[in-house]
Amino acid sequence: MAGLGSGRAGTHRRGLSADELGSGENQRGLAPGRMRAKEPRHASDRVRSPGMNPPKKAGKAWLFSAPFLLVFGLMYALPLLAGLVMGFTDMRSTDVRNPFGVDFVGLSNFERLFQDESMRKAAANTLFFVVTTTPLTIAMGLVAAILLNSGITRLRTFFRLGYYLPYVTSIIGVAVAWRLLLDPQAGLLNDLLRSAGIEGPAWLLDERTALPSLVFMSAWRNFGFDMVVFLAALQGVPRELYEAADVDGAGMWARFRSITIPMLRPAILFCGVYSAAGFMQFLEEPLVMTKGGPLNSTLSASLAIYNQFGFGNYGYGAAAATVLFTIIAAFSFAQFRWLRPKT
């Protein structure tokens, strides 16, 4: 299987011309997870003509990279280091004018963090959100991709476009629209349930249903991305496999389980780790829809950090951010090893 993926990498070099696109999916037949495999191609393994790149080009190269390095240094490297240090201080919003006047407080922010009831709640909510939203999003994306890929030609682009819309829409817009849909009295959802004789719950106002509502909304908003990835990957599944399965008399479920799923495994893995890393940071949804309530039932780790920032507790918030970063970095490292193509 790995051979199939990497074999294709060479056949479609560019994939960026507009005509290729016109036909729908890109033709690369590559799951994006695979792209990492062909990563190191550029500078290193191309045949270089010696003398064509005289050493004096290095100065120009640094000059060309300067805008990036400047922004990186000022807005990423410096803040990253500052954030690490800040977690060990008692910095508050009032210290912004004089950041060097703060006191070091050792590990006390971290000790406080692990005893903080709402932080623990936030961690549990985040975990719940990630482990439910990720598979739900993948499943919805997979279903949509398979339906779109089952031989229909008419309106295919139209449906694909429609399914992708929520992903490109402002989260604030989506949040406001969904708040109305889920409104216990005025909302369409409960109106529909009522007409079926069911009294719906208060959704975002009930601590049992608030977080699941956000899970569903997030899956709804994000599945279009997974769908596009799966559609691209489905292009790479050889049709002969299905034909052979037909000859063997395999049913739809057997074909799905024994061909589609194994062939899409790299793409599914990619979507899994990529979305999980994003869902670990979910912030805007609860911030706009529930403010973390009711009773902290939708408080996420990122929202808890954001709130500490709002309260002016910069040191404490930075400590929490450091812990979250460590967890996400560990996860990213694991994903990197996990996703690395087995050759």
Place this chain on the structure above:
Amino acid sequence: MKRLRVAALYAALTIGLVAVAGPFVWTLLGSFKTDAEIRQDPPTLLPLRWITDNYAALFERMDVVTVTLNSVIVAVIVVASNLLFCSLVAYALTKLDFAGGRVVFGLVLLQMMVPAIVLLIPQFVTVASLNLADSYAGIVLPGLVTPLGVFMMRQFMGEIPDELVYAARVDGSGEFRIFFRIVMPLCKPVLATLGLITFMGSWNGFIWPAVVAQRKEMYTLPVALAGLSSRETVHYGLLLAGVIVVITPVLLLFVSLQRYFVQGVATAGLK
């Protein structure tokens, strides 16, 4: 049998589309209804009477012109800056291969991996100590050269034959000239993709502008709408009109240029 299968397929796809596009259609229709009609049970699909009062109220409660202008200014700066600077880095990485290239690319990947929330507080402290809080400069600063842009441009420029560049060098062209006259014109398709992705990211961006912009005159559209939605929790008509104003530009842009977006996702394999 086959026709039945096709019919079932289209039925399933249509149900899916209703579930996905429904909330947007509902929002659009709702923005033309009175608050009473929005709350009515059983609900009405089409407004009993199409009214524009919600939009009028929106312009009253929110400085729509100013915040839209802010969103446009911010997006234009971010898009222009990414198109130019990401391409410059990519050119250095692919056509000038220098010893530091690995380091620079490593930093690009590092920036891509650091979660935004981790940087939020120290980035704000940095911007505040530079006296850039509450300014366009402060809002655009972290997004001027995005790693995704460098990544995409590098991927594309790597496929442009080096011979073109060598030939121009032999003719005595300087690197800037080669970059602007030869390489950039070849990059038009990927520049279009990058421009659109960057525009959408900037237009939809919420947390960072909300943190940096302190005066109402500096709010971007999503920040202003979020503020409105936390103040006017019961006036759904007003809020729905706000949603329509925020999402329409991006939806129109996306629908007309969607092939570039789908490409971008498939190319970079990430947002």
